[in-house]
Structure formats: C-alpha cells, structure tokens
Amino acid sequence: MSGQPNTRLADLFGLAGWSKGELARLVNRQAAAMGHPQLSTDTSRVRRWIDTGEIPRDPVPRVLAALFTERLGRVVTIEDLGLVRHGRAGRRQVDGIEEHPEGVPWAPERTAAVLTEFTGMDLMLNRRGLVGAGAALAAGSTLSSAMYEWLHTDPALKADAPVLDDPLHADPAGFDRYEAAPIGSQEIEELERSVEVFRAWDAARGGGLQRKAVVGQLNEVGGMLAYHHPPHLQRRLWGVAANLAVLAGWMSHDVGLEPTAQKYFVIAAHAAREGGDRPRAGEALSRAARQMVHLGRPDDALDLMKLAQSGAGDRLQPRTKAMFHTIEAWAQASMGKGQAMRRTLGQAEDLFVSDRQDVEPPEWMQTFKDEDLYGMQALAYRTLAEFDPGAAAHAQYYAEKALALRVDGRERSKIFDHLSMASACFIADDPEQADRYARLALMSMGSNSSRRTWDRLRQMYRLTAEYAGYPRIHQLREEIRLALPKPRGRGDGSSAQA
Numbered sequence: 001m002s003g004q005p006n007t008r009l010a011d012l013f014g015l016a017g018w019s020k021g022e023l024a025r026l027v028n029r030q031a032a033a034m035g036h037p038q039l040s041t042d043t044s045r046v047r048r049w050i051d052t053g054e055i056p057r058d059p060v061p062r063v064l065a066a067l068f069t070e071r072l073g074r075v076v077t078i079e080d081l082g083l084v085r086h087g088r089a090g091r092r093q094v095d096g097i098e099e100h101p102e103g104v105p106w107a108p109e110r111t112a113a114v115l116t117e118f119t120g121m122d123l124m125l126n127r128r129g130l131v132g133a134g135a136a137l138a139a140g141s142t143l144s145s146a147m148y149e150w151l152h153t154d155p156a157l158k159a160d161a162p163v164l165d166d167p168l169h170a171d172p173a174g175f176d177r178y179e180a181a182p183i184g185s186q187e188i189e190e191l192e193r194s195v196e197v198f199r200a201w202d203a204a205r206g207g208g209l210q211r212k213a214v215v216g217q218l219n220e221v222g223g224m225l226a227y228h229h230p231p232h233l234q235r236r237l238w239g240v241a242a243n244l245a246v247l248a249g250w251m252s253h254d255v256g257l258e259p260t261a262q263k264y265f266v267i268a269a270h271a272a273r274e275g276g277d278r279p280r281a282g283e284a285l286s287r288a289a290r291q292m293v294h295l296g297r298p299d300d301a302l303d304l305m306k307l308a309q310s311g312a313g314d315r316l317q318p319r320t321k322a323m324f325h326t327i328e329a330w331a332q333a334s335m336g337k338g339q340a341m342r343r344t345l346g347q348a349e350d351l352f353v354s355d356r357q358d359v360e361p362p363e364w365m366q367t368f369k370d371e372d373l374y375g376m377q378a379l380a381y382r383t384l385a386e387f388d389p390g391a392a393a394h395a396q397y398y399a400e401k402a403l404a405l406r407v408d409g410r411e412r413s414k415i416f417d418h419l420s421m422a423s424a425c426f427i428a429d430d431p432e433q434a435d436r437y438a439r440l441a442l443m444s445m446g447s448n449s450s451r452r453t454w455d456r457l458r459q460m461y462r463l464t465a466e467y468a469g470y471p472r473i474h475q476l477r478e479e480i481r482l483a484l485p486k487p488r489g490r491g492d493g494s495s496a497q498a
Helices: 007-016 020-033 043-051 060-072 108-128 140-151 185-205 211-225 231-254 258-274 278-294 298-311 318-334 338-354 370-384 389-405 411-427 431-445 451-467 471-483
Strands: none
Touching: 007 043, 007 060, 020 043, 020 060, 060 108, 108 211, 108 231, 108 258, 140 258, 140 278, 140 298, 185 211, 185 231, 185 411, 211 231, 231 258, 231 278, 231 451, 258 278, 278 298, 278 318, 298 318, 318 338, 318 370, 338 370, 370 389, 370 411, 389 411, 411 431, 411 451, 431 451, 431 471, 451 471
C-alpha cells in the first residue's frame, strides 16, 4: 500500500460511472465467471484501492482490467489502472519523483506479458463488438520523455533476463492465452512470411479488414516469447513481435482507434529493443509521430521524431533517415514553417539519393520507394499550402510524380496522392483538375477500409466550398456528402488536420 491515492484508477472509475459498491459486486461476479468463485470484495476494499493506493492480489487486477475494458469500450490494462506492484514492473522513485508516471517503459521481463495482455483485451473487444477509441492520447512530449532514458540503454536480452524454473514464466495476461510451446526456425520463418502478407493487405485495402487477424497473431507470439528460446531465435521472434505490433498500431490508427494505436507503437518499440534492433524501435516511434501530425499535434510529432532519430542509434541507413525527415517536414508544414520544411525535405532528398543500396535494407523499409518520397513531399507541400498558397504548385508536381509510379497495388497510398493533388488544385484555383482527381480518389475509397482516407477527404471537401457554384463541383460535394461515413461518438479521435 502506497498511502497515496491511485489517480489512474480514480480517473477511470470516474469515467466508468460506477458506485464503489457496484464495482465491488461486479468484481465478485466477474471473478466467479473467470473461475474464482471464492473471491469476495466489498465497498471498503474498493475505497482503499482508490484512496490509499492499495494493490489487490491476483486475480483482482485482471478482473478489474476486464471490467473497465468492457465498460469503456477500449483496452484497459493492469498498468493503465495503476495496479502493478513495484517489485514487478518499474515505476520507481528518484528523489521522490516518479521516474515514468505514464507507466512506460515497463520492466524488460514484462514486455511479453504486457503484449499478451493488451492483445487479449483488444481481441475481447473485437469479439463483443465494443471496440472504441476511448480516452485522449498521451502527449508526444510526455511519451518521449518517459521513453528517452529507456531507449538509450542497451537492450536487455536473454543474458540480463531472470531465468526461472518454469519456462512459461510471464505473468498471466489476457483470458484467451493458450499454452504456447517452444518453436524452431521454420515456424519463425512462417511467422515472418505472414507479416509480409498482412503488410501487403493493409497497403492495398486498409487496416480495417485484417486488424483482428494481426492482433490475434501478435497475441500468439506473445505466448511464444514467454519461453527462453536460444538467443538467435529469441531475437528473431522479438523482431516478428515488433513488426506485428507496428502493423497492429498502423491498422488501429487507420481505422481511428488512436489510443490503441499508440499503445501498439510503444509495444513495438519495446519488442524491437528486446531484440536488439534499435532502428526498428525508432521507426515504431516515427509511426506514432505520423499519427500525431494526422491528429493536429505537430509539436508532439517533432518531439517523437527527435526521440526516434536519436534512439535509433548509428545503424540507420540513409533511406530510413530520409523517411524520418519527411515525417519531420510534414509536422513543420502543419505549423506553417515553410523554410524549415523545405530545408528538411532537401535533406531527405539528399539522403535518399545517397543510398547506393549496396546494403540490403531491413524488410520494413523495402516499401519506402521513390513514389513514397514523392508522396510525402506532395503531402508536406499540400499542407503548407494552407498557409502559403504558392506551395500548391510544388504539391501538384510531386503528387504527379508519385502517381506515375504507383503500380504495385498499394491502393491506399494512391488514394492519398489523388487527394493531395485534388487539394492542391483547389488551392491553386484549378477546380476542373481538382474535380478529376477527387473523383479518382472517391472511386477507390469504397473498396478500402481506411478511415484516414475519409479524414483526408473531409479536409479536401472543405476546400470545395469556394467553388460550390460550379455545377460539377456542386455535384462532387453532393456525392462526397452521401459517401462519407456517419460520424462516430465523442472521444473517437477521428478529427484530422492533414
């Protein structure tokens, strides 16, 4: 017992709207359903959990996580509730100040358990049809400050991890966990191939249709990671976990599950670091930065990009650095910083062309091609054109170059390029061309599950108002209004800025 109020639990308790007596009754009922009929709690115990920071014994934290997850319609973990014992996962105090108030990073030996618990809760929400975006995101600056020291230390691999007699030594996490068994190189190769299949599907059709499958696969990998495999296999398995977590995060972001997406990006960074792959950890955080720009928080995105670049170490290849710079440039454009954006894009171009490709890029970078560089340049200039209309011509130029190379089936990227071009044409006072590209985007969006494309379409729709008197644009506006998905409830994190 800490003697201090558990503010995390108190905040979530307030959101849930229960009374303390009601929560006590629900805990007893849920525990019985989970196979613990002997559990008996009451109002006074609930009061102690909230007011004095008392941490109940297992299985109560897991029971509470399940109850809050179902009640709030988003994944709530034991860490989110502030119910991790100090001896198990690291919130330690330095000079009386909590080192990581947001609960990240957690202790190395907890990564597999956190991964499995979070994915298990996510799957439960999917199964019951309760998936929602939930509470607001942690600010990028808060996230980056919490992870800075952790990311810059050496990875904790098998030599540093505790070895217990029971090979399945991770804490119980999630209620769908199966008894995983040790695996070999052939199984890991199959898992690595599955990542490529999921990644291609996401790029073609958006994150909505396969997100549950990716989360389920990641949940299984979490169980496998609870064993101590030989170091070379364990590192590869952590790599699979990192790739799946990034993909789960990107798919979650793609369908508007923003807090869930951010948690997956953090899990991915942990998994990559456990496998000794700091560049992959940096790339995972760069995804969180892109998410922040999309949500209209470019200052937080720049904080995260500083962490991603410094935390990735000295093994970053030029093309990866170029990609990082394009995200930074987009954030700068969102703040109207045209000079900084142009300078950053120039650095990205120089790095991209300097990559002689004499070293095989990591598989997670093999899809960042010329058209992706052009597409990000178009997006940055289109975003800057909101502040400086003269930038629209540059956006058109790069969007046209990107579209000329889009031949590999990544339909979502093509939709974004069409929307960048249409928006730039509207800003450049060319409604006829804008109408053409907007319709090309609209034709493809019906077969794509990406909500981000609809967010970007809404941004373009705003630009059509000036031309509403033109018959074709009036018709386009009507078609867009009919096609747009109905808005979801408050707190869904669906607003987009670029």
